[in-house]
Amino acid sequence: MLSTKGTAGVMMSGINTLLGALGLHLSRPHRPIVAGTESVRGSFPPYSGLYFIGSRENYFIQDGYQHRREPKYFDDTSSSDDWQDEVYRFAKETADQHGLRSVIDIGCGSGHKLIKYFGDRVTVGLDVEKTRAVLRRRYPGKQWRVSDFRSVEVPKADLVIASDVIEHLGDPDEMLEFIQRIRPVYVVISTPDRNLLRCGTHKGPPCNSTHLREWTMAELHAYLSEYFDVLEHFISCASQCTQCVLAQPKLL
Secondary structure, three states: OOOHHHHHHHHHHHHHHHHHOOOOOOOOOOOOOOOOOOOOOOOOOOHHHOOOOOOHHHOOOOOOOOOOOOOOOOOOOOOOOOOOHHHHHHHHHHHHHHOOOEEEEEOOOOOHHHHHHHOOOEEEEEEOHHHHHHHHHHOOOOEEEEOOOOOOOOOOOOEEEEEOOHHHOOOHHHHHHHHHHHOOOEEEEEEEEHHHOOOOOOOOOOOOOOOOOOEOHHHHHHHHOOOEEEEEEEEEEHHHOEEEEEEEEOOO
């Protein structure tokens, strides 16, 4: 006799067989969900603040927002595809559509998603020295470099990905200027949408102690438009509060 779990597995297999003929697939959700605070009251920003943007000096984040000042190292070398998987899938779809053959992944973390989606392409993963050392042992056949946004030598690629990196940086201007110097055809950038987090942190600082600041969609759009022509800007994963941008660098 099949257990309840086993019966469910057989049913899902049968359903997927039927859906497969239509090019569809049914799967169980397994990715982490950002749930917010227990209290609803005060966890959302006021309606009047949903679309405000701040000054250029504050990276267009609303006036009065409390930024963190000291970056904190986040060890992402053990992660797989629980977070931002759809960002990399979107980047791959973009690369496939436009025939992009080389990829730079800024803040590549474990390297898992870069290898998963771009293993057949020329890739360069950029991260801090601790992370690079791990990646060189784990994937010795790939290129891994230390992130240095002030470096005179700049790698070249058709596509640049910076998935949930910008919120960790002391001066995000340096990364955006670095991307401009790479001169990719397309850029994919993601970061949490502060309005969706429901943590009561719309005035900062972020709940995540490794985040220095977090943007709303309106703020991020204004900020990135200083450096790029924004082609698409959307919520890629509502349950993880992820906003995603596809852009092209403006000419220097």
